[in-house]
Amino acid sequence: MYEMVKGANVALAALSENTGSVIVSLQWASQSGEGDADVSVLLLGENGRVRSDGDFYFYNNPVAADGSVELLGKKPTGEGSEDRIVFDLTAVPPGVERIVVAASRYGDARFDELDGLRVELADAGGDDLLRFTIDDAGSVSAFIFGELYRRQEDWKFRAVGQGYATGLAGLATDFGVDIDDDAPVPEGGEDLGDGDDARPAGTGEAPAAPDASAPRGAGGPAEASAPAPAGTAPGQAVPPAVPAPREPSGPPAPATRAPRPRTAKKKITLPRTVRKTLAENDSWNEARLFPVSAVKSDRDREMRATSVLLSVMAQVPELGRRLTAAFGAPAGRMETFTEVALPHGDSPRRPDGVIRVERAGKLWTALVETKTNGNALKSEQVQAYMDIAARRGYEAVITLSNDVALEGSPLVDVKIDKRRKHKVALWHLSWAEVAHQAQMLIRHEGVGNSAHAWLLQELLHYIQHDNSGCHGFQNMGAAWVPVRKGIDDETLCQGDGRALEVVESWERLIRQVCLGLGGELGQKVLPVRRAARGSDPGLRRALMADQLCLEGRLQADLRIDGTPGVLTLGADLRTGKLRTSVEIAAPDQGYPLTWAKRLIRKLADAPADLHIETLTDAETGGPRGTLERLRPEPGDLIPKGGAQITGFRLSLLKSMGSSRGNAESGFIRSVDDAVHRFYATVVVHLDHPVSRKGEPVAA
Structure with missing residues (x-):
């Protein structure tokens, strides 16, 4: 892994050939266990400012409509937690020159109270490419970890390490986001605010840009005499080490702005209260889209569960994207298949499922191997699928079972032929995580329409049924x-x-x-x-x-x-x-x-x-x-x-x-x-x- 220092930059193409999609992870730890932060992303144009408020992605606006940015949320790590963002660099609009990756704390919390601050970047195959460790965050409530920026047709990453004492609202305002913290929050919306750090609107004061001569908070601009960062060609102009907003060179922005990012789009969720049934008595069973009564054997359960999940993923974009984004899949048209025969030696192999995503004429493909009940994944079976995927140029193999993968401890051991130019990523998904994501969408976050909500409810009913075999982790083991x-x-x-x-x-x-x-x-x-x-x-x-x-x-x-x-x-x-x-x-x-x-x-x-x-x-x-x-x-x-x-x-x-x-x-x-x-x-x-x-x- 490439270790970076503050102010350095590196071309992604020099680290991997598979950087059309990358995952950026911001990590931190807290000895008390209560320390936390939230990631945010700003897409900046040539003038160093957002093109519109829609270029600001944070906890209340986590997904770009074009699939270029998606905040995946937090997951535990060995030392604390990490917040992940997936970037589809092939989908970033041409007018975007830089992508700022930041995080913020709320209330009186500051970044110097956290340990192990660092940012890591992995390619679409899951291989870690670079790491930037921060040791001097300082007493600030917002912090820019790094940025992705274009140079001709290539993307580079710069290790920034600049703190903001004015919180998330101040950081966003400095880059041109229009935030009105005095306005009432519309129904279905959530306040952006950073508590006392939020800037009041209507004061007539222009947002203050970071001082180029002194650090703002803990971080600051790199010294003018610093050597050219790694990855910069001789004679090439070195971009500023700190992404300070620049004055717009074009005409002033119109007075009418797009809806502010604090206003969340209202989506459809299902009511928690159950409607009164029209059945005469409790013995009447409601008709289900995915029945479980006819499922008898383990093989039936695996085939049925795979087909149910993959079909809903293809029809409900919110679920399909959520489950595949973390695996490096682009945002695009998804189709799913079951029982596909693929050549392998003397006899063909039949993975339980195949996921294909098309974007801009390119295909991303993953093979799916499913297990239900207490059945364990078989190394030789997964190895065969990894070999098939490598030969056919597929991107990933996804295993799905009741088991839960542990950090640093794979569920199955497979051998990777490093001589092969094409790399295949191996990912694992538990049925408990599928149920969690479906429940979050239909009960809390919402989906695009009522049909999608109903499909997710049917999926959730199926995998939570005793006869489905999708019960999650259910055995403490022989020890x-x-x-x-x-x-x-x-x-x-x-x-x-x-x-x-x-x-x-x-x-x-x-x-x-x-x-x-x-x-x-x-x-x-x-x-x-x-x-x-x-x-x-x-x-x-x-x-x-x-x-x-x-x-x-x-x-x-x-x-x-x-x-x-x-x-x-x-x-x-x-x-x-x-x-x-x-x-x-x-x-x-x-x-x-x-x-x-x-x-x-x-x-x-x-x-x-x-x-x-x-x-x-x-x-x-x-x-x-x-x-x-x-x-x-x-x-x-x-x-x-x-x-x-x-x-x-x-x-x-x-x-x-x-x-x-x-x-x-x-x-x-x-x-x-x-x-x-x-x-x-x-x-x-x-x-x-x-x-x-x-x-x-x-x-």
């Missing part, structure tokens, strides 16, 4: 019982490979729990990585395996957008108990007794056995008790001896399932139930922080 037994009789030793297998299964389970809860809430739910900066996924899992052997416990932290703290889940295999908890900070103002009374009032509908513990600055800890006992006497939460209250910890305990599967009495089901119950009965009653749009986040 689960021996590890539990070894913990009970204290014979499990550090270094036992079975403990590592259980830790990997735990990580898959937590990822699936996040997908399920996030789909229901319409919020981002991500595992929090508290590992030390620089640790790799393998090392993190090894440390967790050692902890499991020594303490008999598994633990995970979940960050849910719009909640006041990190949700912690612990499984104690010695006692057979699950503990879900959240810590909330003490208010900045008021009296401790007022805090305690207010907390008890807010938890009026919470379970009586909820444990509440007062957190203090003293080593001995604070008072604790059940909600049932504290309701008549909230003052019992006030510590004696003058210790200062720093916050409160709320916890629920429940017995965990013993079996390794997903049955009613299984461990997987008990973990999922524990997280959902804690959120629905405890977290939902707590004060929610102000959102990045400047409004309270609804539960």
Whole structure:
């Protein structure tokens, strides 16, 4: 991977031959688990400013109509989380000369509170091409990581590293985006605002451009005496290292502007309430587009599930694009096929499905291999499809199963012939992720028309049906019982490979729990990585395996957008108990007794056995008790001896399932139930922080 320094630039063609589509990842970590940021993209013309407000892409405008830009959202990494953007460089309009890639924090949060800031770029095949690590972000609320820019017909990437103290609204305004933060938000729209960082409109003040002589925030322009960056030909003019907006050279923009980016297009979602049925009784089964009653064998399930998913992907562009964009597919006309015969040796191979996307006369093709129930992917089968794809010039092989891929640990091992000029990317998709994306579209984000919403609902009903075989991760593995037994009789030793297998299964389970809860809430739910900066996924899992052997416990932290703290889940295999908890900070103002009374009032509908513990600055800890006992006497939460209250910890305990599967009495089901119950009965009653749009986040 090409390592970049601030101010350097490099031609993408020098790093890969497959850069028609690229994925840019912005990454960061936080030891508290609560640090987060949002990516944004600005398309700039020759004058260094956006051509219109539609050239600004952020959390409220994530997709370009021409497919040139798509914000894919966050996913967990070994150290924290990353926000990804896919760029189809072949679809970028000719009038766009530069693409600025930035991120912003909200409220009083600043980038110097985050660790491991970096930007990485991968080609359409998933190969990592370059990395730019930022060590000096500074106390700024918006930050430009880098930019893509044209030189003749080629694209280059520049490592920028410039901070903005004025937040997302200030950054966007400086590049010509028209933002009116005093205007009311229309129905179906969301406020762009960055809280106090937003600039008021109607003041008559021109937006301030970055000072070329001094850094703005933490970053600043490169020194004039700096050597020419790598990738610059002799005699070639070096573009400015910091994409500071330039004064427009053409006539002034007309007074009438396009709809401002803060106004979201209203799309169709399905109501949560179920309409009253016209059936005479419960025995009447509603007719379904995708019936499951006739599915008998595993082969039937695989064929039916593949056909159902691929057909909906082709007919509902929102779902098809969402599931394939992360795999390097361009935005274009999609067609899908099943049971296609492809030559391979003496007998043809039949992949479960084929996805083809056409754009500008070019084809992107992926072979699909599907598994349902507990069936595992077979390495030799996937290897054969990789070889076929390489010979035929296809771009990808996509595996689809109930398993969840782990970072740095592929589900199947395949050999890549590096002598071949054409590279094939191997991607994995879990059925849980398909269900999550369908639920997000039809319940929260919306789709283009009612027919698409109905198709997605039928897809979701099918893959969530017990007989479909698309149940997601549902087995803790063969090591689960021996590890539990070894913990009970204290014979499990550090270094036992079975403990590592259980830790990997735990990580898959937590990822699936996040997908399920996030789909229901319409919020981002991500595992929090508290590992030390620089640790790799393998090392993190090894440390967790050692902890499991020594303490008999598994633990995970979940960050849910719009909640006041990190949700912690612990499984104690010695006692057979699950503990879900959240810590909330003490208010900045008021009296401790007022805090305690207010907390008890807010938890009026919470379970009586909820444990509440007062957190203090003293080593001995604070008072604790059940909600049932504290309701008549909230003052019992006030510590004696003058210790200062720093916050409160709320916890629920429940017995965990013993079996390794997903049955009613299984461990997987008990973990999922524990997280959902804690959120629905405890977290939902707590004060929610102000959102990045400047409004309270609804539960």
